[in-house]
Structures are given as C-alpha cells and as structure tokens.
Amino acid sequence: MYAAMSNANDNWRTQIRKGYLELCILSLIRVRKRIYGFDLISELETRGLEVKEGTLYPLLNRMTSDGCLSAAWETDNLKGHPRKFYSLTRDGQRALGEMGSEFESMIQVYRKLVQ
Amino acid sequence: MPTDVKLENYLSDLERALRPLPVSDRAEIVTEIKSHVLSALEREPNQPMDDVLAALGSAETVANRYLLERGARPVKPPLSPIIKWLVFGFVATVAMCLLFVGMLIWKFSPLVKLDEGSGQVTILNGAIHLEKGKRQELSGDRELAEGKRVQVDFENGRVEVRTAKEMKFTWRCRTSSTSSKTESSATAEGLLLDLRGLDDLRCELSVPRRTQLRLAGGNGKIDLERPKFGIEVNLSNGKVDLVPDEGEKYRYALSVGNGKIDEFSSSDAPDALSVKVQLGNGKISHSE
Incomplete structure (x- = not known):
C-alpha cells in the first residue's frame, strides 16, 4: 500500500512539474536575457529545481518550435565548441505573463482550500 | 574505449533514433547534445565520459523525448542484427519443414487404406502394400x-x-x-x-x-x-x-x-x- 501511495505521489509530482518547469525556464531566461542549455541546468539546480539533461533539451527544442523562445548558435573563440543560446520572444513574454498569473491564482486557491 | 569514440558512438545512435525528424533538425539536436557533453567535461575534466552520458540517458530515450515533445511516435530500438537473422532463420526453417510435410502428405495420400473385402492394406499411397494372400x-x-x-x-x-x-x-x-x-x-x-x-x-x-x-x-x-x-x-x-x-x-x-x-x-x-x-x-x- 505504501508503494502504491508513493507511486501516486511520484506521478502527481511528475505531472505538476511538467507545467511548472516551463514557467521556471521562461522566468529564468527572462532574468538572464540569454542563456545556453548547460548553464540553464546549473542555474535551475542552484535555485532548487533539478532537471535532467535528457528532459530539458527536448523541452527547449519544443518551446523554440512553439515560438516562446528563439535560439542562436554562438562559438566562443576561447572555448572552441558552439553553444546554442536561448532568449525570450515576444510570444514567450506574453506566455510567461499568462502562466505567471495563472500560477498565482492557483496558489491563492490552494491557500483558501487549506485554511 | 577512448572518450571521443564513446561520444561519437552515442551521437551516432542518437542521430539514428531521431530518424523520423528532418535531417536539419537531427543535425541541430546532435550538435546541441554534443555541446552539452563538452561543456560538462570542461566544467569537470576528470569526470568519466560514461557518467556524463549516463546523466543524459540512453540515446534512444533522449531521442524519444524529442519525438514525444513534437507529438511524434517514439521509435522502438532496432533488433540486433544477430537476433534478426536468428529469428529469420528459425521462421524460415519452420516454414520449410511445414512445406515438406505438406508435400509428403499430398504425395502419399491416403496414408493408410484398408480393403476389407480383399484383406489388402495399402500404406503411403502404394509405397507399401500388404496383402493377406489370395482368398x-x-x-x-x-x-x-x-x-x-x-x-x-x-x-x-x-x-x-x-x-x-x-x-x-x-x-x-x-x-x-x-x-x-x-x-x-x-x-x-x-x-x-x-x-x-x-x-x-x-x-x-x-x-x-x-x-x-x-x-x-x-x-x-x-x-x-x-x-x-x-x-x-x-x-x-x-x-x-x-x-x-x-x-x-x-x-x-x-x-x-x-x-x-x-x-x-x-x-x-x-x-x-x-x-x-x-x-x-x-x-x-x-x-x-
């Protein structure tokens, strides 16, 4: 029974992180203006959100296809290999605003429920 | 196995697993993943390549996540060529045996025929003929x-x-x-x-x-x-x-x-x- 509950909790956590992660990525990119994947993983981890590399990169790829992010390849002459930098588009800004508002509403609802 | 070879093998597998996507998309994804690995090794040069690749996940798993994000169906890992040939060989052998048995049955039908009146027994459509003797x-x-x-x-x-x-x-x-x-x-x-x-x-x-x-x-x-x-x-x-x-x-x-x-x-x-x-x-x- 404990295992079943634990599985249910893991499933819930996975589901809720799916939407929350996109919000966090957009928020961080807005703060940093432009960032590449490896640094994004490190920054999220520093702020308490662990994301697997195999999960993040496909998500960034899809968010770019959706138009929330724009990507550009840059090669640092000192470091050598090319890096893909992400920044917010206008659509991304708008999406971030809407997601943030929605998330705030959800927190308000939850607080009322637990009072 | 040298580190570069492991990475190249991984990227090859990834590129192959991304085959439902356009060539340009596959190339960009492979380049980004390679960039990530090199960045990780830059930050921690003593880190084993196996650990970096394990943190990413298998090439098929990463590829399938890309495909799922795009609404495409994940690709099943291909069978090992040895297994493919074993399965093919087994199926072919069974088919040939069935064909052979079918031909034998067709050729030697009826298998056993008994003539009660004359007391004669014919087996395998005349291949063996038993006669009780003239009456x-x-x-x-x-x-x-x-x-x-x-x-x-x-x-x-x-x-x-x-x-x-x-x-x-x-x-x-x-x-x-x-x-x-x-x-x-x-x-x-x-x-x-x-x-x-x-x-x-x-x-x-x-x-x-x-x-x-x-x-x-x-x-x-x-x-x-x-x-x-x-x-x-x-x-x-x-x-x-x-x-x-x-x-x-x-x-x-x-x-x-x-x-x-x-x-x-x-x-x-x-x-x-x-x-x-x-x-x-x-x-x-x-x-x-």
Whole structure:
C-alpha cells in the first residue's frame, strides 16, 4: 500500500512539474536575457529545481518550435565548441505573463482550500 | 574505449533514433547534445565520459523525448542484427519443414487404406502394400434328410448359419489359405465337413429344417439366424450371436467358462428345437 501511495505521489509530482518547469525556464531566461542549455541546468539546480539533461533539451527544442523562445548558435573563440543560446520572444513574454498569473491564482486557491 | 569514440558512438545512435525528424533538425539536436557533453567535461575534466552520458540517458530515450515533445511516435530500438537473422532463420526453417510435410502428405495420400473385402492394406499411397494372400473360394452342397446331422469342424473364422429353403445342406466359404483342401464326407448320421487347416475362414452355411447342425471350432464368431434346426456349438473362444425364429420354440442349454450369456427364453415343449452352446471364453448374445 505504501508503494502504491508513493507511486501516486511520484506521478502527481511528475505531472505538476511538467507545467511548472516551463514557467521556471521562461522566468529564468527572462532574468538572464540569454542563456545556453548547460548553464540553464546549473542555474535551475542552484535555485532548487533539478532537471535532467535528457528532459530539458527536448523541452527547449519544443518551446523554440512553439515560438516562446528563439535560439542562436554562438562559438566562443576561447572555448572552441558552439553553444546554442536561448532568449525570450515576444510570444514567450506574453506566455510567461499568462502562466505567471495563472500560477498565482492557483496558489491563492490552494491557500483558501487549506485554511 | 577512448572518450571521443564513446561520444561519437552515442551521437551516432542518437542521430539514428531521431530518424523520423528532418535531417536539419537531427543535425541541430546532435550538435546541441554534443555541446552539452563538452561543456560538462570542461566544467569537470576528470569526470568519466560514461557518467556524463549516463546523466543524459540512453540515446534512444533522449531521442524519444524529442519525438514525444513534437507529438511524434517514439521509435522502438532496432533488433540486433544477430537476433534478426536468428529469428529469420528459425521462421524460415519452420516454414520449410511445414512445406515438406505438406508435400509428403499430398504425395502419399491416403496414408493408410484398408480393403476389407480383399484383406489388402495399402500404406503411403502404394509405397507399401500388404496383402493377406489370395482368398480361395470353396463351395458345395449335399442332400440332407430330416433328422440327419451335419458336422462342421473348423479352427478359426466366422460362420453364418441360416435355414435352407430346400432339404439340401450348402456351404460357401472363403479362406486366405493357398491350400484349399477340404473334406466333405457322408457319415452314418449325415455329413461331415472338415474345414480345419483353413486360415481366416468366412463361411455361409444353409442347413435344412428339422436336421441337426454341430459346429466345433477353436476361435471364431458364429451367427445363427432364425434356425429351424437343432444346434450344437462347441467353441473355445469367441462369440455366438443367436436370432431366434419367432415361430419356433427352443430348448436352451448354454454355458460359458469366462464370459457372459444374455437371457434366452427356454421351452420344454416336446417339439422345441435343441440349442446347445458351450463356449470357453466369450459371449452368447441374444440378437433381434
């Protein structure tokens, strides 16, 4: 029974992180203006959100296809290999605003429920 | 294995697993993943390549996440070429065996054919042919007056007995024996038909009414149909089937050493026909 509950909790956590992660990525990119994947993983981890590399990169790829992010390849002459930098588009800004508002509403609802 | 080779192998697998995507997209994804790995190694140069790749996940898993994010169906990992060939070889072998068996059955059908009349057995559509031997036909007849007795001796076989329409005893027999030596001789009491020494005997006897039939044999089956004559049967092993005539009365004396006797309704009338059967092992049946 404990295992079943634990599985249910893991499933819930996975589901809720799916939407929350996109919000966090957009928020961080807005703060940093432009960032590449490896640094994004490190920054999220520093702020308490662990994301697997195999999960993040496909998500960034899809968010770019959706138009929330724009990507550009840059090669640092000192470091050598090319890096893909992400920044917010206008659509991304708008999406971030809407997601943030929605998330705030959800927190308000939850607080009322637990009072 | 050198680090670069491991990375190149991983990226090759990734590129292959991304095959549903356009070439340009595949190239960009592979470049980004390679960039991530190199960045990780820059940050921690002593970190093993295996650890960096393990943190990413298998190439197929990463590729499938890309595909899922785009709404495409994940790709199943391809079978090892060895396994592919093993499966193919197994299926081909089974198919060939089935084809071969089917051809054999078709070629040699019917597999077994039995001709009861001639006693011939044909196996595999004539590939093997068993013949019991040619059947000899023996027949004859003798006048037999009322009250007289005919004795028939045999070793193994089947005897069917009916009432003759005339006062004449007739016999018609078939045997697989090549030698057709029989003896029919007149006796003081009537007639003796000696059929001993004949194998696989099949006889039809017609016995005149109000005479007496005595049958003595080793192993066999005797069918007595509506007899209008007295009967005495002595058989070592076998079966005796008796169909009584509705217009006749019978006085039965039946015995079986090991076996079974059906119910018979015996009569004490002075004109009742005597039916005596002694059977060593077997059954005396009342047939309708």
